[in-house]
Amino acid sequence: GAVVSQHPSWVICKSGTSVKIECRSLDFQATTMFWYRQFPKQSLMLMATSNEGSKATYEQGVEKDKFLINHASLTLSTLTVTSAHPEDSSFYICSARYRDRDYEQYFGPGTRLTVT
């Protein structure tokens, strides 16, 4: 099946620093990637939709200057959390849509971010 990887799987950073999370589709081309955030015992909340070669579309309430998304190729999207604060601590999950089968979304393993 389609495989999506994320790196790092977990990261601890100090308040005020920036953290970059990578999302890669390993064996398929993903024209669209999605970034979600999940708090403990909560569902996945969509942060933004990223299309290759164009600007990301952010959901209401998500600060685009704080959560920078770049989708430079059909297999790579990055999320950079800038000037991180403890309230940004969460589980960040990316998802990629298979180019030729747009009804399926495949999820990465997630990145646990802890801001101290």
Next chain:
Amino acid sequence: GQNIDQPTEMTATEGAIVQINCTYQTSGFNGLFWYQQHAGEAPTFLSYNVLDGLEEKGRFSSFLSRSKGYSYLLLKELQMKDSASYLCAVRDRPRSTLTFGKGTMLLVSP
């Protein structure tokens, strides 16, 4: 707006059958998805329904009634490894993203 409801928790016994319900009210409809998520891991795709009826895939089946805004996921011959959160998600139009329910935590006991 979008609203997706599913029970918070369910318990069942190994070997039994369990049905997890999901109701939705969305501005449009272009498919209902079920995902399984183990703690600390990403969701994995289980099923997709866009037409009314039952879709069977091994021990898992998913049912959809569009007129009622209702779906269920049926798990047969439960195993301990089926203990996980089950997420119902709806896509409201073609090529849009998914809106997820809060998930149903299923605990399978011996």
